[in-house]
Amino acid sequence: MPHLNWLEWFGYTASVVVAISLTMSSILKLRWYNLLGAILFSTYGFLIHAYPVGLLNGFIACVDVYFLIRMHSTHDQFQIISVPPGSEYLECLFQEYRADIARCFPDFDFRLDEHRVNFYVLRNLVPACVFIGTPGPDGILEVELDFVIPAYRDFKPGEFLFGPNRALFQRLGFRRLVARSHDQSHGRYLQKMGFTPAGKDGACTIFTREIADIPNPA
Numbered sequence: 001m002p003h004l005n006w007l008e009w010f011g012y013t014a015s016v017v018v019a020i021s022l023t024m025s026s027i028l029k030l031r032w033y034n035l036l037g038a039i040l041f042s043t044y045g046f047l048i049h050a051y052p053v054g055l056l057n058g059f060i061a062c063v064d065v066y067f068l069i070r071m072h073s074t075h076d077q078f079q080i081i082s083v084p085p086g087s088e089y090l091e092c093l094f095q096e097y098r099a100d101i102a103r104c105f106p107d108f109d110f111r112l113d114e115h116r117v118n119f120y121v122l123r124n125l126v127p128a129c130v131f132i133g134t135p136g137p138d139g140i141l142e143v144e145l146d147f148v149i150p151a152y153r154d155f156k157p158g159e160f161l162f163g164p165n166r167a168l169f170q171r172l173g174f175r176r177l178v179a180r181s182h183d184q185s186h187g188r189y190l191q192k193m194g195f196t197p198a199g200k201d202g203a204c205t206i207f208t209r210e211i212a213d214i215p216n217p218a
Helices: 006-021 027-047 051-073 088-104 156-162 164-171 184-192
Strands: 078-082 117-123 126-135 140-148 176-181 196-201 204-210
Touching: 006 027, 027 051, 078 156, 078 164, 088 126, 088 140, 117 156, 126 156, 140 156, 156 164, 176 184, 184 196, 184 204
Parallel strands: 140 176
Antiparallel strands: 078 117, 117 126, 126 140, 176 204, 196 204
């Protein structure tokens, strides 16, 4: 195998970053990875004097920057609407994302009934998140499902739900949220949403989020 110099390794690294960008389900992540890959490829093109490669990828990087600025400056509109039992849309969503849901929430039984707290988080009138919780004793709400559609996984739906709008749970009579995490990525998400680890239950970690201290808006 011929010896590869640093320029060739640089080009291979740029190729890998661009390839990784195409695997991102989140448009935001795709743009960020693609921007990095385009910058690397543009630099590589100029270093090897392949000016068309450098110019083309420089243009792609500018396009990525333009759309990233738009995405970060756009003020999304979020709303919460209830999910009625027997929702056909929710059944379709379960069918489409059953495997993905099962990976993150292996204990979820795909059951929807009037005794649970069921609602969608809409993002610009598009369902971006499905939340299902089971009321427990002493004002506790067990988070059974907090599933965000892959294209909207930039933390904004969760920040809306568990940020200032978490007073919604207080209005429903809950003072604490309890969630279970079966993998590290979900655990990191919960901590970013203000949950704190509270112990173990077999293979999963229990997280809690106190909401009783949130002022109840008039």
